[in-house]
Amino acid sequence: MTENSGGKRKFVRVGRGLVWVAAPALLLAALVFVNARLNGGGGRWIAPTGDSAVWPSGGRLFLASVGLAAAATWVAALLGVPFGVSLGRRPRTIMAALAFVPLLVPAHLAAYLWRFTLEDVFAAFTGGAGLWRTAAGRFLGGAWTLGAMLWPLVALPTAMSMFVRGNRLEQELATLAPPRAVFWRAVMPGLLPGMLAGAGAVFLLALSNYGVPLMWDLPSQNVAVFARLAAFYEPGRALVMSLPLLGVVFVCCAAALLWALAGRHAVDIGEWTLRAPCGRGRTGTSVRVFAAITLLATVGGPLASLAASPSWFRGMRAEFVAGLDPFVNGVGLALMGAAGSVALGVGLARLLRRARRAWHVTVEMIGLCLLFMPATILCVALSTMQSGPAPLVAVYRSAGIFLVAFGLRFFYIPWKIASIVQRLQGPPHEDMMRLMGLPWFARARLAFGGVLKPAVTVSALIVFALALGELEIATFLYPPGWRPVSVFLDNLMHYGRSADVVQWSAIVVLTEAAIAWILLAAGLSQWRTLRAAA
Amino acid sequence: MDPAGGGSLPMANIACRGVSKRFGAVRALRDVSFETAAGGVALLVGPSGSGKTTLLRVIAGLERPDAGEVIVSGAVVTGPKVHVPPHKRRLAFLFQRPTLWPHLNSRDNAALALVGRGIPRAERLRRADAALAEMGLASRARAYPATLSGGEMQRVSLARALVAEPSVLLLDEPFAALDGELRDEIASRLHALNEERGVTILWVTHRSEDASALSGKVFRLKAGELESHGTP
DSSP states (O other), X not given: OOHHHHHHHHHHHHHHHHHHHHHHHHHHHHHHHHHHHHOOOOEEEEOTTSOEEEEOOHHHHHHHHHHHHHHHHHHHXXXXXXXXXXXXXXOOHHHHHHTTHHHHSXXXXXXXXXXXIIIIITHHHHTSGGGGGSHHHXXXXXXXXXXXXXXXXXXXXXXXXXXXXXXHHHHHHTTTSOHHHHIIIIIHHHHHXXXXXXXXXXXXXXXXXXXXHHHTXXXXXXXXXXXXXHTTOOHHHHHHHHHHHHHHHXXXXXXXXXXXXXXXXXXXXXXXXHSGGGOOSOOOHHHHHHHHHHHHHHHHHHHHHHXXXXXXXXXXXXXXXXXXXXXXXXXXHHHHHHHHHHHHHHHHHHHTTTSOHHHHXXXXXXXXXXXHSOHHHHXXXXXXXXXXSHHHHHHHTSTHHHHHHHHHHHTHHHHHHHHHHHHHHOHHHHHHHHHHTOOHHHHHHHIIIIISHHHHHHHHHHHHHHHHHOOHHHHHHOOTTOOOHHHHHHHHHHTTOHHHHHHHHXXXXXXXXXXXXXXXXXXXXXXXHHHXXX | OOOOSOOOXXXXXEEEEEEEEEETTXXXXXXXXXXXXXXXXXXXXXXXXXXXXXXXHHHXXXXXXXXXXXXXXXXXXXXXXXXXXXXXXXXEEEOSSOOOOTTSOHHHHHHGGGTTTTOOHHHHHHHHHHHHHHTTOGGXXXXXXXGSOHHHHHHHHHHHHHHTOOSEEEEESTTTTSOHHHHHHHHHHHHHHHHHHOOEEEEEOSOHHHHHHSOSEEEEEETTEEEEEEOO
């Protein structure tokens, strides 16, 4: 190799690096510019709580959304990193599984209850409701709600970083340097990839969130897109307004995927979050207490509002009966969603188990984008297709649309879990099936009854819980006579019936907690058995 | 077995002729040719990455070679225009790690090898029980893989391989992780199996003790090429 050729290679490498950085930046700049030029999005905004606010327009609206997402990311990091480090030192399945609870609470419900709690329950400590009605107070409240919901996405990959690396390095260095130096110089650098991946996921989900900015009356690009679609039915303009959000999601997902493919120090955010509850070991008392404080602090809003609501028992029966139908509808539609996403995700994982890497990367990219992008964009796509391709026409005004919508939105979760389980099991099982010449039904029974059963159980539970509280798709696409519980709750909030909201939210939160418990008791134990056998 | 076409080699139960296999830029096998007698034992030795496992997978039909042909029980099963599916080669394969399904107990795992052959379930389970008893696992027939030790899991895998009554047994270092006593015990069982049933055994190993435990031909692979062959 001559000196010149070495220089040329370096030049090419630097050139490629610049392209990787410049292309997404240009794409994003173009999308923000188009958005700023073509749409307003701002103006007077009447919030569900009746408050009126003036929203910025164009690029400033987008920047406001980014600011909220960034603040939420900091909150999530402050809550999640200490929890993750504690859990990583002494992993315990129950703690990791409980960390899923804040993620499963519906966003608009969490936001409403936090606002209710801060304005009314803690009014004496926070200087009355006035603070939380100012722009700064609402911003703080929104960022806190988002962070309190999404911190497990930072905590679980951080815990996995410690769990995967083990504590041998720390123990070896303990004799050579003081503990603080060992932690900051040796342990922390190893945790950074997990933390960064988790923080990236929090940022994207906060940017794409609909329920929290809606309930805190915060300027949000996503809420503006939804309003443009739902209130004015302008799908074209809604699509243009959603382009910057879509661009950010696309660029971040592509970057995360490239990072994961790079191998060294890489973190696969999906895998590291979903596999965290598989950790084994004993948890010390201090960790249990610490974990309980973090969990209580983040689900404390809903709990405090439940305790403080004077009508918690009063009129329970009448309201319960009134809300029973939406609850049953919600469960039905969430089951549809779980079925759709599991069929698509697990089916794809099974079909592509021997496919080339490029196929996996493509499915991974599509799945990540669909999970992280605002659900409003999916609503735009599905609603504009009602007059288009034939297959969707049949399901558009039926409950079947939820099979498609939630199936697309959440299929990444079953796909990822099934892929992990198949990899844990390893190719020899597939080879063994070929060697034994089992008939197709025996192969399917072995695969779905054994290898993929934990994947199906766990992912169906997670998707069911997420779909039960989902608001955007539910609001926009629910068929006549199928108003689900998330929309019912949203309607109650709009009518200002806070006592009824609190009452029903208790049932929803309890349902989500029960799902988390089943997740722990049934799904994860199966998963661990599988890992022990593999 | 009904392999399409190909010549016959009555005295050899496994034969490879000019087998080559490449994975991208890596040449895993280069023009490998050897043969073993029917009912014989052959050991395939060599350092890590020398192509031992790839050769076994080619013989089993799990990989298709780029060139060369493979003959099992006198019929060409892999050639330029022939590829008999793995399950029609009447051979059994034991991987390095036990391949048991976690939701099935030892008995059901062993009986899996007979599924789809028109054998009633009761008969399948009876044969599985017999094979497990032969491996000294009669009392563990209803145990699930998560509760078995590594040695027990590997013996269940061996029982499953024997239930199918193969004419060739391919072993890809399946006992590498077991302790010496257990390994010797299994080696003696394999020796008995070879003598009583006439099963041809091709055993990949990197331990010289294994080579001396079972007297047979030894083939030495290095960097994908057959370096030498002889007796232990």
